[in-house]
Amino acid sequence: MTAAPLPEPGRSVQVRVPATSANLGPGFDTLGLALSVYDELVVTALPPGQLEVDVDGEGMGDVPRDGSNLVVRSIAYAFEAAGRRMPGLRLQAHNVIPHGRGMGSSGAAVVSGLLAAKGLLSGDVELGPETLLRLATELEGHPDNVAPALFGGLTIAWVDETGPQHKKLTVHRGVSPLVFVPESTMSTSVARSLQPLQVPREDAVFNVSRSALLIAALTQSPELLLAATEDKLHQSYRAQAMPDTDRLVQALRARGFAAVVSGAGPSVLVLADGPGRRLEAAALVSDAVDTPWESLMLAVDVKGGTVREYAEGST
Structure with missing residues (x-):
């Protein structure tokens, strides 16, 4: 059997993910809102075994620059779930979402990694919305932040016997x-x-x-x-x-x-x-x-x- 191809070295994708606010008061672990503050990153495929991580903005100097980086781990998780070998990576992250302040920075990192993997795997394996939400929930532990980070707007998130689910709603323009x-x-x-x-x-x-x-x-x-x-x-x-x-x-x-x-x-x-x-x-x-x-x-x-x-x- 022929091994699945790796993403071509030099192939790059750009990812943009919003901040989120979860709970919104009474909606504990259920409601989330996407907000107009964004982390952005460029991820480039390199030959296997290579890893370069550059972070500026929020978390610069504190965010890991090795394989323990949450974005890198999320990319690896998606490749493993897709049954594909992980390429080397160059990750250039510009973080704006405040860390440790209740604005979904870890959920944004998870979603950033999964979307980067989606882009790098495009044309080989397609990661659909349901798969992305499932993987993000597995990594984050609950869907209330990752659902609005993935889909935007106001989201209701829940988990049933088939896995995490969400419903996106349009917020009144007066809010x-x-x-x-x-x-x-x-x-x-x-x-x-x-x-x-x-x-x-x-x-x-x-x-x-x-x-x-x-x-x-x-x-x-x-x-x-x-x-x-x-x-x-x-x-x-x-x-x-x-x-x-x-x-x-x-x-x-x-x-x-x-x-x-x-x-x-x-x-x-x-x-x-x-x-x-x-x-x-x-x-x-x-x-x-x-x-x-x-x-x-x-x-x-x-x-x-x-x-x-x-x-x-x-x-």
Whole structure:
């Protein structure tokens, strides 16, 4: 039997993947939103055994530059799943998504690697949307961040007997996201460890109602966002590890803003019901909060991750 061909040395693909915010308050491990902050990378096939990793931007100096790099591991995972030999790689990454801040940086790295593999394998093995979501979930552990990173928009993610699934929804044009990013970081595993394994029945019912309402608020009725982003499953349990985050969320909500912990934190996501309200939230934080927060006024990304052939000098 003839061995499957390796990607031709010198073949390059360019990948672009958005940041994400998961949970959105009540939608724990289920809801995610793609945001207009992007990691970009160029991946070039080299002869087998060679590996070059160059990282600038977020994580420069901290992100591994060997085979333990999460993007490299994700590429290798996709090649193994496709039954193909891994080529050598040159990876040139420009990272913009903040690391350890609850904006989906690890999910973006996983999706970046899988899309790079998709591009390099194109014409030999086709990795479809369902396969990409399955591989991304296996690598990340849960689909709430990787689904919006792959597909864009607002996503509902769940897992059934056939594997991870998703539904993409269009966000109402009046919804204006704003993310407040602190200097501190938070480990997702630490944040998850603070939650109890069981919650009171009334808290579970509370979150079911708010999650259902949040879908309506984000797609049809942004004026309901404050009520729809109430949560009793995870944010209060994590507050002890992120006191500045908790104070900011409470201060914003007291003024009528739909503020929630972004993912595992410590960033704060505000889902404003219009550009004017978003400016009001930014001004409130600038004037009334001692801890420094970087304000990111963003759009909802509707495309998700993309991959295309890359030629030196192209844009």
